[in-house]
Amino acid sequence: MNSLKQMLPEVAPPSREALLEGRGRLVAEARDEAASAGRSRLLKRRINPWTALTAGLVAGTLGVGAALAVQIGGDHRPPERVRLVSAAEVLSRASAVAGADGAARHGRYFHYRWQEISLPDEKSRHVLGSGESWVPAGGNGRGLQRMQPCTEGNAPDCDVVLNYKDGATDREGFTGPRSPKYLRDLATDPDALLARIRRTAKGDGTADDRAWREITDLITESVGTEPKLRAALFAAAAKIPGVVADMNTKDAIGRPGIAISRPGRSPQQIIFDRGYRLIGDRTLAVGKGGPEPGTVLSAYVLVNEDVVDRLPAPRPGLVR
Amino acid sequence: MTLPPALEVRDDANELDMISHVNEQVATDDEIVTWSLRDPEVFATLYDRHAPAIHRYIARRLGPDLADDLMAETFLLAFRQRARYDTARTDARPWLYGIATNLIGRHRRAEGRFWRAIARSGTDAATESLAERAADRVSAQMSLPALTAALARLSKSQRDVLLLTAEAGLSPVEIADALGVPKGTVHSRLGRARRKMREALGGIDPLDPREDAIDE
Known part of the structure; x- marks a missing residue:
């Protein structure tokens, strides 16, 4: 510990209420974003058949189908051994x-x-x-x-x-x-x-x-x-x-x-x-x-x- | 940007869900930020991990009342800016401290008042118990009012680097990242801050680890 930190008194930790309120505000915003992203995905899905058909034709023609499939499909498998928190x-x-x-x-x-x-x-x-x-x-x-x-x-x-x-x-x-x-x-x-x-x-x-x-x-x-x-x-x-x-x-x-x-x-x-x-x-x-x-x-x-x-x-x- | 595999966090978690992984590896901060681009709520993990430390830093500079609100505000801003996060940084603390420091900058007058109030009264509203601990250890050298008066006299940028070092424990490189300034600038600001504090504190270097001996 450095001398400045040592000289200053301890700061009280945040209260449980303050932590929960801050977390609640963050999660509420995250959920709003997720909900609007969901609406946006839904909209894309409605037009997707044409997009996909066009993309597939182009990809097949250009021989880059595999790369496109990865980009569109993504990898949705959960990570095997990595967790968010211990x-x-x-x-x-x-x-x-x-x-x-x-x-x-x-x-x-x-x-x-x-x-x-x-x-x-x-x-x-x-x-x-x-x-x-x-x-x-x-x-x-x-x-x-x-x-x-x-x-x-x-x-x-x-x-x-x-x-x-x-x-x-x-x-x-x-x-x-x-x-x-x-x-x-x-x-x-x-x-x-x-x-x-x-x-x-x-x-x-x-x-x-x-x-x-x-x-x-x-x-x-x-x-x-x-x-x-x-x-x-x-x-x-x-x-x-x-x-x-x-x-x-x-x-x-x-x-x-x-x-x-x-x-x-x-x-x-x-x-x-x-x-x-x-x-x-x-x-x-x-x-x-x-x-x-x-x-x-x-x-x-x-x-x-x-x-x-x-x-x-x-x-x-x-x-x- | 390449996204990592999808999250373990599930919307449809139910009573019988059970994860049987062993030898777990915990996600690093950059992984959490990246994953949160796909599942925004995952960002709360970063909050759980770092909110108390960010609160402590803000409370140290502005007092507990503003700290509650600015802690929440720091993470909201971080969440909104997360797409710009440099994923080469596995530790998000410098980024979060940088955001918190910017927010503190908007309350520069409040910070000045906070330090001057402690200097006048010798009491610190942010603390659990006033300076008995500090006073016991350093009474021979100096008093809390003198210390806080010296901090109040520093410029905002000098106080930023000093407290990011002393309170947050960041290195000069991390502070440079946090504040978006060159590393050399951090070194020069820190040097000036230490010199001013030494002068005010009768020769005590505020970042001298040898002062730990007082604690033992």
Whole structure:
């Protein structure tokens, strides 16, 4: 770093809103141009038979048919191994976006709506469950899960009151196997986080397979926890080899997004919106003998999330 | 111009789309610009890649309020001018910084006011935390007001090359590309800017990397 840059104070990064607004203006203009180019192509196509016939006759006569065909037809095959962005870039941006969120004040609640969706084949889509969650900021205090159907007692609808301590709840099945306190202790440095996960993650596959599975689980489970933790998890995920980005996917409820996965290696895939905010995850087919590898089998969708001041009262008669 | 193969970006992307490529190579900036001639929306990839850095550069010179708008404006102008992009340049940053610098030039008075305001008040509205960091490290040598007053006294063209070097990290060749001036002109402007800053800062060279030692 040069001395001038060192002497001047750090400049605050652009806000997520400013970045999204700038991107939105650019994309709107790009779409306008694409639409007008489409109209122009359509117009050309209407007159094209005559143009093509004339061109073909001339080309045949002059013996330059091949060159003309290339010029007219073009090469529309997608590039085999070149991508617009790397998964590491996407995850780094996601980490920056997550890290820029302020930590929620004590006494407030992370609130999010979710859906679990099964996709047994290309045409079918079944919502297995949906609900709303309120998690106390800081991971201590009362929280609430409102879910349809209810996993407690097979009711169609219920409210489950949860008491959180260090991010873990007192009800089995309502929190991940790792407490946010454990995660927060890990989250100061992405390299240290990844190194520790590589050492401790259990299960099948290589160390990278296990680390990816663990980190994607942690990312999903960290919904509603502190921004620094999520930022560190995204940054750690960016360091795992074989991770690729698909910039043009749609999630299970049709929202455009960016999918990050390890094709052919791991079934877990995480999805961001175009502003690099996590909007869910998916499970893909990877093995032989089942659905085509890459087929989406199920999805967990974060419909929206925010921070609220109040925990709603459990609904009488629906408390489990 | 020969267009590269068609884009991987698809209009008909659906839930079951899956790309199974491994050992990916990431498109260079020139490829993105070229591909965007066929599929304009691809240009947003360049925005995702460079918008934060362009914002930082503009915010440094004009403050955060104008930076939001001019960041967007920089990419809109770049998008409109992309057919003229020199595809021999794999890195689009000099081009984008050049556009941003031209836009900053339209706000020359605002920039002057910005630097003078910091010089007067000792506070920088663009920054996350005022100069504690800088003050800790360089208090023995100088103050932020003296620094910004010295920057305010530079000519616009001298400030351009100094901040494109110090803030954007561009080389003289890249700055020449960015500003559309000969490399020799960049060297002479930079030399004059450094000399003026050294005089104002009690001998500290604003581009001296040895000052890093303060940071350690």
